[in-house]
Amino acid sequence: MSLNYYDLILPVVPKGTFTYTSEHDIPVGSRVKVFFGSRIEHGIVKGKADKIHPDISYKNINEVLDDKPVFPEKYLTMFNKMSNYYQTPLGIAMRGVLAKSILSSERLDVDCDISDKSILLSLSNDQHSVYASLTKIIDSGFSANLLHGITGSGKTEIYIELVKECIKKGKQVIYIVPEISLTPQIVQRLSERLGFSVPVYHSKLSPKRKQKVFWGFNSGCYPLVIGARSALFIPSDNIGLIIVDEEHESSFKQEESPSYQLRDMAVMYADILNVPVVLGSATPSVESYFNALNGKYRYLELNKRFNEKQLPEIKIIDLKTSDIIDNLLSVKLYDKIFEKIKQNEQVLLLLNKKGYSKHLICKKCGTTLQCLNCSIALTYYKKGDYAKCSYCGEIYKFFKCSECGENDFLDFGHGTEKAVEILRELFGDTVIKLDTDSVTSHKKMQSILNDFYSGKYNIMVGTQLIAKGFNFPEVTLVGVLNIDNLLSLPDFRANERAYQLLMQVAGRAGRFIKKGEVFIQTYNPEMPVFQLLNSDSEKFYMEELSRRKEHDYPPFMRMVRIIISDTKEDRAKKTMETISEKINEAKSSETKTLGPSPAPIFKIKNRYRYSFIIKTPNVSRIQVLGRIARENFEVLKKGNMQLKLDVDPYFFM
Template sequence: MTGSPSESKKGRVKARAVADVLDRPFEASSTNGAGKATRLSASTIKTGEANGWLSRSQAEVYRDPFQSAVTTTKALQLNPDQQTAVDAINQATDDQQSTPFLLQGVTGSGKTEVYLQTIANTLAQGKQALMLVPEISLTPQIVGRVRGRFGRQVAVLHSGLSAGERFDEWRRISRGEARVVVGARSAVFAPIKNLGVIIVDEEHEASYKQEDNPRYHARDVALWRGRYHHCPVVLGSATPSLESRARAQKQRYQRLLLPTRANQQALPEVSVVDMTEELKHHKESNFSTALMTALKDRLERGEQSLLMLNRRGFSSFVMCRDCGFVLTCPNCDISLTLHMDTKTMKCHYCGHEEPIPHRCPNCKSRHIRYYGTGTQKVEAELHELLPEARVIRMDVDTTRRKGAHERLLKQFGAHQADILLGTQMIAKGLDFPDVTLVGVLNADTALGLPDFRASERTFQLLTQVSGRAGRAKKAGEVVIQTYNPDHYAIQLAKRQDYEQFFVREMHLRHRGNYPPYYFAVKLTVSDETESVAATAIHQIVQQLQTTLSPNAIMLGPTPGAIARINKRYYYQLVIKYKQEPQLQTALFKLLSQAQRKSRSGLQIAIDNNPMSFM
């Protein structure tokens, strides 16, 4: 029995439609995908398959996490210091020695080229390489340079990938198809079976430390993997952590120096502006006269500027001028931050969000004022003072979407903006030849924190961000605005004198019994009921006192720096020690007890060698 004329006509139409696309090959992961690729309906595809006109087969296709193509590059001519460093690292790779190297080079000294040439040697040996960078914001530029040298052999791992992209990259690495892995902190666990070299760029960065479970420092894991795989580990930085520099001093690490910029260009000229003096002569502003003059000069010359601020949002907090009420988070002991883009008040700890108040919730006054400075507020002031300037703002709020880091940096690199305004994420690793001015709007932010690393972090940040200026042929200038112009961290950062800073800071650490002279461990107890947390931490103190020697130093117990976060109360205890053979056993016992108590809501966290005691 034959079909009706209408059915026969439909069949001919479908056959002709299939025939029209047979000369055009396509790939698809589903029938819907095939329909989009060929403009055929699902029923036509099924009819073609049933009649033998089309066949369906499966093929694995990796998702591509890279946002754009790159230009192929070749190895550069090394200067003598770079060549010495490359030779030393390559020798360790060839001999399968797990030597830790501290590559200490001023900003712009060509550390990245040293990395690339040691990776090339590793690949020539038939081995794989791992390169860690501290933040996702650095990944696009670094990955671009590594891909430019090694092409499709490069895999990338960071939190900005989708789950599918991360899965595909993980498989490429595990199968040995990707021979170079570049990624942020968690990439240190990449399934590389034949490691020949591990590189930790900007090794001093605190972002290498995982602050919640599992608490680890990527640098420590990298050193362990170096020993396990019998390969060298290169720790690179212009401002090494005091721990790494001290280990190099004791010759536990082999120190390699790059004392000059690779292009022989001078380091930028740095000036420090005392903002207390500025306020005496001008109205309150985020910009000193010197910085505003320098910005106008760059605009006239068609050059670019970086402006760094250590905050995001519009203002730090909202306060009533009549009764002094500050709007705080209902879940945390912290003030809410104003965000003008969403017209909301946000908590940066638990994520609580509420509308901006127009009346004081306490006294109903309308005298609500916004205090402090954020990137949004600085951007608004920039548009007012320099209306002709094109500004790109780069902070957590503008980089939430996937690929946002790379998109913004690409726009800036293509001269679609005159000023890049951002938080700490713009301070490291960026390399733009037309950036001749760097402005630091508030150098004092970290100095005011009750943290033994406050001076170290300030010095590192100022030195790193200063290094973004004048990296090509044009001379660079840096303007640092501060209310503490005589502080040694700021003065030594102005001179980029790391060695003098190391000597002075180590002296202070020795007097205060702080790392690297002492090891440290921080215990944190939290519960929804404050009395439960307080009782638990005091019980832990009594338990540990029977284990610790008289030489151990115990700080606390005290409430956490922010006593309540997300409706939980926090208490902490810090132990500083040099040799405590029984301590790790006692801590392991505490963790075992904590697992049983966690069912009732009590949580105990142990952080070995914390980055901060806060």
């Protein structure tokens, strides 16, 4: 019998593929079990081997897990493209998006009796015309569509109609939302509208639940899966539509390898599958807006709120000239809150910092208390009396000043914990907190939301979480206590993020019967972003785009950020310098570079970090320069030094 040679993708070491042999004919996309060294590994057949060396004796494939392939060829094409574009070896890419429990799991027969009990909706005129132009995209090949609908305009209703249309045509839908928005309430609402219990997929599911949804969708039995990033990577050969809601969310960028951007992957995948993709947001990313402007995406707008309510006017309070209570609340905002509570209406307050205080300062010598592993000021938590590093998570129960040894500290700046304490003194027990410290699970979050929704509390204080698309009919006042720290970050997207956050949180006010009001406190009222909040959104995007063009930022340039980190500071520095020299020698004139320089957070988890940035208008240069970085790193690497190549980076600290 003749021997077949196969290239396999295995979720191991930074390498592309491994060649194994088999006497059987194994279809591409099947899962196999092999010995890798002395370990058992599960992998995917990528294809017949590219090259065979006569003097190597290849190992045999132990077992083929599937009688028909699980991963369609188009899926593998997408996978290859992702690995290439994000400069991540196939094995690492696979490990990053497919759970081990899935790769080795037995195929499940999922029972899926889905009958159509869906409820008919009535769409507004505005929604109807958008839907009419979108319904044509189903079954018409690839198209990328940007649905720009202001908060409260009913984007979800449009998605639901599209899902139904697609299912009617016998096709499946992948529907992605940010992980934090996957609340039981949202899933239940969707299930009611669609008339079946919608399967949910995200990283925190138990392996068993994950397997059920994976196989249910893969077999074609579930017509729809709603999920976080990882749901995009459930293979099926019958996908007819991909939806990405809240497409502007920066959490769609994965920080660990492969550091892909989910929105961009969804568009790339839809193109390969030749199906439509719908990206929706009340505040689209500047990149997507730009793609709509230049015709790459179809642009659809919903600019009326469903119930014809006006968006509230946003007013700015200059903290420099205001009387301020406890360094937190201007008298003006205090009066407004007081007035609302008297009428038994509800108030949302945004503060972009968790914990009790921003940092602790030694009373004797003025030194800021820092994490011992990271160059980061520790956040103080009064409940529990400890300080915590927000980067490595290290908790310090007993701490003293690193300079003078004193243990008497002044807490400086306000976090949500301190804000709640102050607000309770001012307004009584009617204050509740929502941030990632108080929300340990979707269930916990839902219970806080329910308490607020039912009117048990009048005031909710929280971080960005409170802006995440929740509906509170009784909220008539939104106050932003302070987001100035967001605007001072060394990040070209800082302005965009602040705009999106402010518009999203403002959109929580007066969504239903009552009129809403929005107040923003700031020490920098002259910042352009505050001037643009009440204008047409078009004005914001055009100004932001011209600023980006002037400074050679995306979407006009592609960016790659290279980080070398090492426990030895000078070794990291020298390696980064050598690699940056090599890149500078090889780069063309249109490519620009910045650095090398110490990263803004110089030390994380005891690793010293040096950063180097490449900006190029030419996508193909990314691969060339990325390869130079990797090849030189392989030669120079010592100890546990690490290289991170971040294509289209979102994190600049």
